[in-house]
Amino acid sequence: MKLNTKTMKFRFILFFLLAGICLQTEAQRSDKNTAPAMTDGVVYSLPRTGIRIHVTATREKLFAGPYAQFAEAMLGLKNAPMADREQWTITGVEVETFSEPDPDCVYKAKGWAGALVSLTPEGVIAGINAQSESTAMAAPVTTFLEDQPVPDFPFKDLSMNPFFEKPDSTSRNVLVAKTLQEKAQEAAHTVTKLRKRRFKTLANGYDEQLPDGKAYNVMVEELGKLEDEYVSLFIGKSYTGTYHYTFDFIPDNNSASGEVVFRFSDTKGVLPKTDLSGKPMQIELKKLDGLAASQSKLKSTAASSSEVYYRTPGKAELRLMNGVSLMAFTRLDIAQYGTVLSVPEELLDGTHHILFHPETGAIKSISTK
Known part of the structure; x- marks a missing residue:
């Protein structure tokens, strides 16, 4: 079958258009992997x-x-x-x-x-x-x-004894504060008593048998803490x-x-x-x-x-x-x-x-x- 001249021209134009589109698409694809300037x-x-x-x-x-x-x-x-x-x-x-x-x-x-x-x-x-x-x-x-x-003041327990003298008729029932020296003497006496108590506990010097094991250790430890607390009233705390x-x-x-x-x-x-x-x-x-x-x-x-x-x-x-x-x-x-x-x-x-x-x-x- 013979094609007329117009049909052949149309086919050539269509071929070149499709080829251009393909080349442009391929160029765009290749540019995807290339960093832009x-x-x-x-x-x-x-x-x-x-x-x-x-x-x-x-x-x-x-x-x-x-x-x-x-x-x-x-x-x-x-x-x-x-x-x-x-x-x-x-x-x-x-x-x-x-x-x-x-x-x-x-x-x-x-x-x-x-x-x-x-x-x-x-x-x-x-x-x-x-x-x-x-x-x-x-x-x-x-x-x-x-x-x-x-x-501000770390000494919570200054004494086991009252800070005032026991009122009587001679003082007309008025509270009289103890002096600093008197309180120091009481604290020193307490330290002495605690040391004796701990010594007797360690030496088992009581007539009645003391508990042993954990209770015994706790007793000795607490006596030591009380002694340290009262000694700190004299030597201070750091x-x-x-x-x-x-x-x-x-x-x-x-x-x-x-x-x-x-x-x-x-x-x-x-x-x-x-x-x-x-x-x-x-x-x-x-x-x-x-x-x-x-x-x-x-x-x-x-x-x-x-x-x-x-x-x-x-x-x-x-x-x-x-x-x-x-x-x-x-x-x-x-x-x-x-x-x-x-x-x-x-x-x-x-x-x-x-x-x-x-x-x-x-x-x-x-x-x-």
């Missing part, structure tokens, strides 16, 4: 290192006994404290690092590289063409814990508590010397650096230039259009000083003491997977899988 770019930061100092302090609060002045005369206890006092001691210092976005190292990745960059929740570069693990950075914290409760404090310090790009982190007082404990009643605890951070100098020598001077940067951290020595006394010493990796470098453009072709350390911004791994 970013014209404006993706903003990201490099991390900087902060120093977190954990301080442990012990507080001892001593209450002088109400009968302290009679301790040696009535019980033979020497050097009994005559006044209340409070003593603080630093018992531990720990140093660790944390990271946060560096406001001085904010960049924009453009072109194909911008579509390949992955970031942490804080906006720090974490990977290129790779699914990075999300690691949340610790927020800077400076904490002053409230003091543990200490009673309360000891341990407290934990955290301070953060963010170094700049240079060494630091004489920076006050917190203050400390033997009678007030750990204080903020703004409280001038305490002695300053200072930080000395010495930048070790050897590693950074070697990194800078290898830094390329050629301009790069990728605009994707990473960081190699530097080294530093940290000293925490209490005046001229050394409290803590350690060596640390400090990101801002290192060198900022650009990722080679040949690694940004979409076939390489790069992961970064979110803590320092250094390259963690490069692979093609």
Whole structure:
């Protein structure tokens, strides 16, 4: 069957239209697996290192006994404290690092590289063409814990005897308070009786057989507690508590010397650096230039259009000083003491997977899988 000229022209036109549609559809399919080129770019930061100092302090609060002045005369206890006092001691210092976005190292990745960059929740570069693990950075914290409760007057039982003389006709039935010395004598007498009672219990010196086992142990223990309670009326009571404090310090790009982190007082404990009643605890951070100098020598001077940067951290020595006394010493990796470098453009072709350390911004791994 012969086709006329109009029919053949119509079929040719229809063929070319269908071919164009197929080619366009195939191009769209292939573009799904290709990262779009970013014209404006993706903003990201490099991390900087902060120093977190954990301080442990012990507080001892001593209450002088109400009968302290009679301790040696009535019980033979020497050097009994005559006044209340409070003593603080630093018992531990720990140093660790944390990271946060560096406001001085904010960049924009453009072109194909911008579509390949992955970031942490804080906006720090974490990977290129790779699914990075999300690691949340610790927020800077400076904490002053409230003091543990200490009673205003811890002596609940001052005597087993009344505080007033028994009224009689000579005093016209008026209550007469006993003197402090008389109450101290009664308390000392009670201590003596408790010691005798405990001795007889331990020596089984009673005519009637005492219970044994658990009841016997409880009796001896309670007698000891009563004796300690009454002896404390002469020698006083002390309360000891341990407290934990955290301070953060963010170094700049240079060494630091004489920076006050917190203050400390033997009678007030750990204080903020703004409280001038305490002695300053200072930080000395010495930048070790050897590693950074070697990194800078290898830094390329050629301009790069990728605009994707990473960081190699530097080294530093940290000293925490209490005046001229050394409290803590350690060596640390400090990101801002290192060198900022650009990722080679040949690694940004979409076939390489790069992961970064979110803590320092250094390259963690490069692979093609």
